[in-house]
Amino acid sequence: IMPQQEKITKKLDFDKRARIEGVRILAKAANYSVDSFLDSGSYIAADNSSQLIFFTLPAVASCNGHYWNFFAANTGKFQIVAATNVLVSDYGVATKAVNFGHGKEGEGCRIICNGTKFYLVGVNPLGSAVQANVSYQQG
Numbered sequence: 001i002m003p004q005q006e007k008i009t010k011k012l013d014f015d016k017r018a019r020i021e022g023v024r025i026l027a028k029a030a031n032y033s034v035d036s037f038l039d040s041g042s043y044i045a046a047d048n049s050s051q052l053i054f055f056t057l058p059a060v061a062s063c064n065g066h067y068w069n070f071f072a073a074n075t076g077k078f079q080i081v082a083a084t085n086v087l088v089s090d091y092g093v094a095t096k097a098v099n100f101g102h103g104k105e106g107e108g109c110r111i112i113c114n115g116t117k118f119y120l121v122g123v124n125p126l127g128s129a130v131q132a133n134v135s136y137q138q139g
Helices: none
Strands: 025-028 043-046 052-056 067-072 077-081 097-100 108-113 118-124
Touching: 043 052, 067 077, 097 108
Parallel strands: 025 043, 043 067, 052 077
Antiparallel strands: 067 108, 077 097, 108 118
16 A cells, blocks of 8 residues: 555544744854845844944845844844845835944844845834934945
8 A cells, every 4th residue: 555545543642742943043243144045034143242243134136035033142232234225124214224232132123025125123122222324334
């Protein structure tokens, strides 16, 4: 008998639960270029309290359906940088970069992409505390 032709004779065991092993956390102590495929779905931590860390997003056209979670693992500050005016902040403002510069552990956001723009969503702290910054350039 072929496997697809066998009858199922066991009852389903609803007492067993699916187990989620966890999420991928990438701790970065220096500037980092985000990989559109390998890093998608990851939590990327700014893990350096003594310097500003730049997270550079990949080319927007290669990222449709990808997302990343960024946060401060300590009192560090970080900036998420994209190509000119493709990063849309919480108030619909298209910008090049967004700062998380309050030095508070746990501060961060999620960035999602539709292939033409990056969208800043799920901001912690509330969006009013996030600074959109287009004049500060990575050097």
